Amino acid sequence: MSKKKLATVWLGGCSGCHMSLLDIDERLLELLKLVDIVKSPIVDTKEFPGVDVALVEGAITSDEHLHEIHNIRKKTKILVAFGDCAVTANVPSLRNPIPMKDVLSRAYIEAESVDKGQIPCDDAILKLLPRVMPLHEAVKVDVFIPGCPPSADLIFYVLSELVNGRIPVLDKERLRYG
């Protein structure tokens, strides 16, 4: 059996889900016998390659994320919403009920650490979307793993199922928001 190709992606999240992924510790070695991690924040690849499984951490917060998730969807067989931000929009969505100009002004002008700040507006910079969204509002998602972050054991279970060609089922013993 040829090795499966795995990508892990970090969109609008805190990287905690990736930390939890690393927490599966030596079991990573077992997994690596069955998969190649071909794209990840810890792998230096520029273009997103075609993969069997992509774990996507984080919500969609900007035009860049939106572009990225559509590209990932095109090149991925099984797209996994990895963690609460990807599944529910979670903490990044706290800004959604607040008008954008207030959010930006709080961060770039009013914040205690800022001295004579201004709101960045260069065209080269990504544009925040009016509303942060979970992955499945933008693309079709095949597997959802809630959790902030999902536990290492849960991630190991999900990956083991996926690399063995099964779709993991998260029943009440395994589901865990927050």
Next chain:
Amino acid sequence: MTPLAAPTTTILVTIDEKTYSADPGETILDVCKREGINIPTLCFLEGVSTVGACRLCLIEIEGTRKLLPACATVVAPFQKVKTNSDRLKKNRRMTLELLFSERNHICSVCVANYNCRLQDLAHEVGMDHVRFPYLFPDCNVDGTNKIYNIDHNRCIMCTKCVRTCDEVEGAHTWDVRGRGFESRIIADFDEAWGTSPTCTLCGKCVSVCPTGALWHKQSVQNNMKKSPEMVSELTAKRGRKG
């Protein structure tokens, strides 16, 4: 409530293919609780009046196309009840998804995380995501009370607080304003909780609230514990049941 005349007959009802005897006037939920049949509930609270508002406890009764709330449906002779059909399971999940999409439930930063009836039910029904778009309403947190907070982001409008405050504490500080998506729990005439002349600071509303909407200021993320049974025990001791 004045005691009814002693029941003269016993009613036979069939629930999920098994037959049970029940007293006239009992609800299907009463029978299920006694017999250890699990029906999820959110707005039902033993000891205060029943409103049938959350629709989590819906059941099927043979011969009726409508789904009926187990908490507010009284047993009838030879009723055939289903509590766990595929139709009901679908419905429960959908009801929960609607509750989650209607307010801002950010479990990871919520005081009720790990101690939340709404969250427990989401796990129980296998809600791995919410299919409806989140509405992200602009909701207040009223922190004016010196001991407690109310966070409307987490409120599911079960009205347990309203009924408990009125029927058990006798203060009737809480009520509801608005309709549907716009409805909110209000203190007195929609005033700050902190200056409410009716609130006795008894904390019963906080105890019965099933989510992170009402909480003690001392609670921090994940450490809030609720005790709705306190109110049920209290009313039982006063000799009252719903």
